[in-house]
Amino acid sequence: MAEAFVRGEEHRACGICPSRRLPLGEFDVAERPSREFPFSSEDGHRYTAEGVPVCVHPEKVGVPAARYKSDRVPLMGELDLPADEAELEMYLRDMVHGAAPGVLESLIEQASREIAQRFPGVDTTAMLRRAFMA
Known part of the structure; x- marks a missing residue:
């Protein structure tokens, strides 16, 4: 059986999120809870009409909303x-600790490029190290 990508109690994903029991790409992620993805009375999880498990908090699992399982959408981080530079360290800490493992490397590469462009006076490497250590 493939391992779930969200592990550990410190992760922001909900306790019943499909990310805690399924690997990346084996469930869909919706923007928010809706009637389109009702709870199953059998197990308390949300599903599409086709029976695909759905996470309804993309900000908590670290991947953008998409029909990953239903439409085989490739996983990309945003x-x-x-x-404001003053908010950068907190943003990076949340990104590092909330991103799905399958997208973390891509997010770090994007952050390295964009921080250097947007905040030229910031030591990007040091900032990312602090985010990982927090």
Whole structure:
């Protein structure tokens, strides 16, 4: 059996999220809870009409909303750096500790490029190290 990508109690994913029992790409991620993805009375999880498990908190699992399982959408991370340099360290800490393992490397590469462009006075490597250590 493939290992779930969200492990550990410190992760922000909900306790019943499919990310805690399924690997990347084996469930869909919706923008928010809706009637389109009702709870199953049998197990308390949300599903599409076709029976695909659904996470409804993309910000908690670290991947953008998409029909990963239903439409075999490839997994990509989205970076949205804050406009204010003072918020950068907190943003990176949340990104590092909330991203799905399958997208973390891509997010770090994007952050390295974009931080250097947007905040030229910031030591990107040191900032990312602090984010990992927090």
